[in-house]
Amino acid sequence: MTAVVVVFRGTLRMMRMAFLMVGSVGLMMAAGQAMGQGAVTPAADALPPGPGMTTVQERCSGCHSALTVLGQRRTPDDWAATVQLMVDRGADLSADEQSVVIGYLSKNFGVAPAK
Numbered sequence: 184m185t186a187v188v189v190v191f192r193g194t195l196r197m198m199r200m201a202f203l204m205v206g207s208v209g210l211m212m213a214a215g216q217a218m219g220q221g222a223v224t225p226a227a228d229a230l231p232p233g234p235g236m237t238t239v240q241e242r243c244s245g246c247h248s249a250l251t252v253l254g255q256r257r258t259p260d261d262w263a264a265t266v267q268l269m270v271d272r273g274a275d276l277s278a279d280e281q282s283v284v285i286g287y288l289s290k291n292f293g294v295a296p297a298k
């Protein structure tokens with residue numbers, strides 16, 4: 184009889200611990216979500232406006248987010264190489280669209296000119 188009570192108590196304690204753990208994991212997840220907002224998923228309109236923006240939005244979002252370009256800094260040559268690489272991978276861009284996109288990326292995500 185005593186043994187049953189002891190086992191029962193132990194089970195209760197384990198359940199309480201499990202409950203506490205689940206509770207804190209939930210809290211951590213909620214906090215992570217709140218902090219991640221904006222940083223992890225930038226708004227879809229985060230691309231600066233300009234010629235080529237919609238092309239980037241439409242043609243560069245098939246395999247990854249079009250926002251993959253955000254935070255990148257490249258010279259026009261490097262952007263041309265990047266866009267070519269994406270076309271090789273299957274990005275659907277005509278030659279005209281490629282130069283518009285390269286221009287757009289170089290202007291908005293270019294390397295600041297040396298002073």
Ligand code: HEC
Nearest residue numbers: 242243244245246251252255265266269272273274275284
């Ligand atoms: C057919 C699929 C596909 C399309 C369409 C595509 N990409 Fe990508 N892209 C990839 C893959 C796969 C990776 C990840 C592999 C890597 O990091 O090299 C990637 C990675 C990138 C990166 C980061 C990696 C790096 O090279 O530094 C950039 C920047 C990028 N893509 C830009 C673009 C732009 C701009 C377009 C539109 C012109 C585009 N992508 C369209 C497949 C694609």
